[in-house]
Amino acid sequence: MFGGGGGLDPRKMEQMMKQMGIDMDELDAEEVIIRTPDHDLVFDAPDVTRMDARGQETYQVIGSPEERERTGGDAEAADTSGGAFDEDDVELVATRTGASEDDARDALERHGGDLAAAVADLE
Structure with a gap:
C-alpha cells in the first residue's frame, strides 16, 4: 500500500x-x-x-x-443500455424522497444506480 x-x-x-x-x-x-x-x-x-x-x-x-x-442522448437511453437501474428504482427513490420521477432518475444516473446515494442526494 x-x-x-x-x-x-x-x-x-x-x-x-x-x-x-x-x-x-x-x-x-x-x-x-x-x-x-x-x-x-x-x-x-x-x-x-x-x-x-x-x-x-x-x-x-x-x-x-x-x-x-x-450511446443514446438521454438518461433513459443511458440507463437501459447500461442496466444500472430500472423504473422500480426510480419509483422507489421518488417515493422515499418525495422528489419527482425525473429528479429521482437524474439522481440515480449521477450515482450509477446506487439507491442509497440517490436517496441521500435528494433528502
Whole structure:
C-alpha cells in the first residue's frame, strides 16, 4: 500500500494514519466505470483503495482506462443500455424522497444506480 519513496516505513505510516483516525482498505475490484455525459472511462482490474477519514470516504482508482462512447442522448437511453437501474428504482427513490420521477432518475444516473446515494442526494 505504501511503497517506495520518502523512506517511510509502511507500518509506521499505517500506524500514524490510524492515530489520525484514517482507515485504508484495498478493494478487490474487477472493474470501475466513471460515466461522463459524453463517454465512459472503464478501468479493468484497477487497484482501488478506500480511505475512511472520520466518516468521509474517498476512493482512489489506479489503472489505465479505456474510453468508450456513450450511446443514446438521454438518461433513459443511458440507463437501459447500461442496466444500472430500472423504473422500480426510480419509483422507489421518488417515493422515499418525495422528489419527482425525473429528479429521482437524474439522481440515480449521477450515482450509477446506487439507491442509497440517490436517496441521500435528494433528502
